Amino acid sequence: MRRIYESDAIHRDDDEAHVPNERRRNTTLQAMRSVPSSTLSDLLVPRRLRHRFVTVDVQTPEQEYAVGEPIPFAVTIRNRMPFPVSIPTVSPLLWEWTVDGNVEASEVPLRDPPEEAGSFAFDRGERKEFRKRWDQLVRVSDSEWTPAAPGTHTIGAAINTADAERTGLSAETTVEIVR
Amino acid sequence: MAPLLEVKDLTVRFYTQEGVVTAVDGLSYRIESGEKFGVVGESGAGKSVTALSVLRLIDSPGQIESGEILFKGEDLLEMSESEIRSIRGNEIAMIFQDAQTALNPVYSVGGQIAEAIEHHLDYTPEEARDRTIQLLDRVGIPEAEARFSDYPHEFSGGMQQRAIIAMALSCDPDLIVADEPTTALDVTIEAQILDELRELADEFDTAIQLITHDLGVIAEVCDRVMVMYAGKPVEKASVEELYYDPKHPYTVGLMSSIPRVGDGRDRLQTIPGTMPDLVELPSGCSFHPRCPFAEEQCTRTEPALTDVETGREATLDTEHAAACIEYTEGLSQGLTYSVEVDGPADDAVSQYVEGDSRE
Numbered sequence: 001m002r003r004i005y006e007s008d009a010i011h012r013d014d015d016e017a018h019v020p021n022e023r024r025r026n027t028t029l030q031a032m033r034s035v036p037s038s039t040l041s042d043l044l045v046p047r048r049l050r051h052r053f054v055t056v057d058v059q060t061p062e063q064e065y066a067v068g069e070p071i072p073f074a075v076t077i078r079n080r081m082p083f084p085v086s087i088p089t090v091s092p093l094l095w096e097w098t099v100d101g102n103v104e105a106s107e108v109p110l111r112d113p114p115e116e117a118g119s120f121a122f123d124r125g126e127r128k129e130f131r132k133r134w135d136q137l138v139r140v141s142d143s144e145w146t147p148a149a150p151g152t153h154t155i156g157a158a159i160n161t162a163d164a165e166r167t168g169l170s171a172e173t174t175v176e177i178v179r
Numbered sequence: 180m181a182p183l184l185e186v187k188d189l190t191v192r193f194y195t196q197e198g199v200v201t202a203v204d205g206l207s208y209r210i211e212s213g214e215k216f217g218v219v220g221e222s223g224a225g226k227s228v229t230a231l232s233v234l235r236l237i238d239s240p241g242q243i244e245s246g247e248i249l250f251k252g253e254d255l256l257e258m259s260e261s262e263i264r265s266i267r268g269n270e271i272a273m274i275f276q277d278a279q280t281a282l283n284p285v286y287s288v289g290g291q292i293a294e295a296i297e298h299h300l301d302y303t304p305e306e307a308r309d310r311t312i313q314l315l316d317r318v319g320i321p322e323a324e325a326r327f328s329d330y331p332h333e334f335s336g337g338m339q340q341r342a343i344i345a346m347a348l349s350c351d352p353d354l355i356v357a358d359e360p361t362t363a364l365d366v367t368i369e370a371q372i373l374d375e376l377r378e379l380a381d382e383f384d385t386a387i388q389l390i391t392h393d394l395g396v397i398a399e400v401c402d403r404v405m406v407m408y409a410g411k412p413v414e415k416a417s418v419e420e421l422y423y424d425p426k427h428p429y430t431v432g433l434m435s436s437i438p439r440v441g442d443g444r445d446r447l448q449t450i451p452g453t454m455p456d457l458v459e460l461p462s463g464c465s466f467h468p469r470c471p472f473a474e475e476q477c478t479r480t481e482p483a484l485t486d487v488e489t490g491r492e493a494t495l496d497t498e499h500a501a502a503c504i505e506y507t508e509g510l511s512q513g514l515t516y517s518v519e520v521d522g523p524a525d526d527a528v529s530q531y532v533e534g535d536s537r538e
């Protein structure tokens with residue numbers, strides 16, 4: 001878990017009283033390493049081709065799950081290229097997982113990301129793996145959940161670009177919920 | 180007259196690559212002028228993010244996604260950067276969780292406070308210096324005049340924290356947001372500093388939003404309290420009500436973790452488990468994986484914050500509110516715990532009990 005005071009998500013200013021100071025820890029190195037690399041990829045890699053370099057994959061350990069049994073899954077997003085790549089996203093929301101097309105298995109919208117572009121950055125050859133879990137519940141309103149019906153369900157993941165599906169920046173897998 | 184501070188439906192999110200962290204979720208509360216309002220909850224509950232939002236100090240990847248923060252009736256979220264700057268320090272001051280965040284190591288302690296006074300109150304340098312020395316003396320820094328030009332590292336932790344209180348009071352704000360102002364200190368110093376903070380706030384007629392993970396601290400200082408869990412308020416009440424008649428199982432758990440003098444038991448163990456990852460909250464009531472009273476419906480329905488008297492959805496005017504299904508549809512087994520009051524009146528301690536097998 002990240003704590004707010006240990007992060008950059010806080011407005012800092014040494015010259016304004018009553019506002020947190022700039023951090024004096026050695027964070028510059030990290031910043032130096034990542035900033036030029038993404039700039040570089042933005043310059044070198046044509047926008048149209050960039051997506052070919054990144055693959056998305058979704059896997060569950062099993063094919064079948066009993067009713068009510070939580071379903072773990074892993075989303076792996078990999079940059080196949082030996083150079084850094086960054087993918088522009090529609091908003092700061094970089095990627096999403098879905099169940100039967102519903103974001104995080106919810107039939108109601110969960111959030112309202114700001115209308116500003118984001119960027120999903122990968123180091124050379126970087127492989128990011130995210131482990132998630134679907135508890136077999138479908139959120140049907142802001143405050144109600146119901147169990148998913150037995151049968152086949154599709155778990156998907158997509159990078160938040162306008163045309164993730166067409167450009168191969170999404171993936172899906174199916175699982176069977178059995179009685 | 181408009182209330183001093185009204186936070187309405189505040190939602191703050193962090194867009195990270197692991198997912199979206201909802202650090203504050205639809206939070207509402209009100210602080211009247213001069214009131215001492217406590218915010219309590221375990222680490223990661225969203226207390227600091229709430230506090231920093233009030234001063235508009237959240238930066239990307241954090242986003243205040245919705246809500247209103249009305250200060251004397253005006254929405255801080257609608258203000259320009261220069262308007263908000265003049266509110267900070269002047270009208271709302273903040274005491275940060277660690278002294279290093281607040282004190283600049285390259286300037287003397289007195290100099291920093293004096294500069295803030297000069298800048299915000301239009302004092303001459305001499306006037307600002309005099310007022311600073313007065314304040315340092317008021318918060319209990321010995322030989323304030325001689326220590327005016329000491330650097331932060333020459334102050335002990337307790338003295339740094341006192342200096343920060345002096346800085347917060349320096350421009351006579353209407354509200355001080357104090358984020359765990361004493362956690363880094365030992366218990367005796369903590370008690371002294373809290374006493375001073377409360378006294379000074381009364382004397383200056385300043386409201387305080389005091390953030391802590393320790394209900395004992397709240398009891399020392401506050402009039403009303405909001406208990407937070409996983410970015411949401413789960414109970415709101417006056418301090419007396421909360422102590423003698425806690426309504427939410429999480430509050431009960433927190434109360435049994437107040438260490439008491441002479442009590443050897445490890446009370447911090449009483450709420451098993453940890454707070455969920457805010458990227459992936461449990462369905463229904465977020466507390467259900469840890470709640471000893473959880474039933475199936477707790478995993479299916481998220482309880483709204485409810486007036487415990489009427490069973491209607493709580494508003495900012497509700498005296499005592501809790502977010503547990505017991506106060507809406509009702510749990511089939513109900514809630515059973517005991518509040519045990521022994522010794523001094525502020526020593527109420529409650530415990531979960533299994534049926535009536537206790538004693």
Ligand SMILES: Nc1ncnc2c1ncn2[C@@H]1O[C@H](COP(=O)(O)OP(=O)(O)OP(=O)(O)O)[C@@H](O)[C@H]1O
Nearest residue numbers: 002003004007009193202222223224225226227228
């Ligand atoms: N920069 C960040 N990026 C992502 N998530 C963050 C960031 N800062 C804070 N968070 C999330 O916001 C949540 C609330 O953090 P916050 O610092 O407000 O907790 P807190 O209640 O003040 O805890 P503590 O008692 O430890 O100070 C945390 O659970 C954390 O997951």
Ligand code: SF4
Nearest residue numbers: 464467470477503504
């Ligand atoms: S709603 Fe259920 S899980 Fe939540 S606090 Fe009440 S009893 Fe516990």
Ligand SMILES: [Mg+2]
Nearest residue numbers: 226227228276
């Ligand atoms: Mg905090």
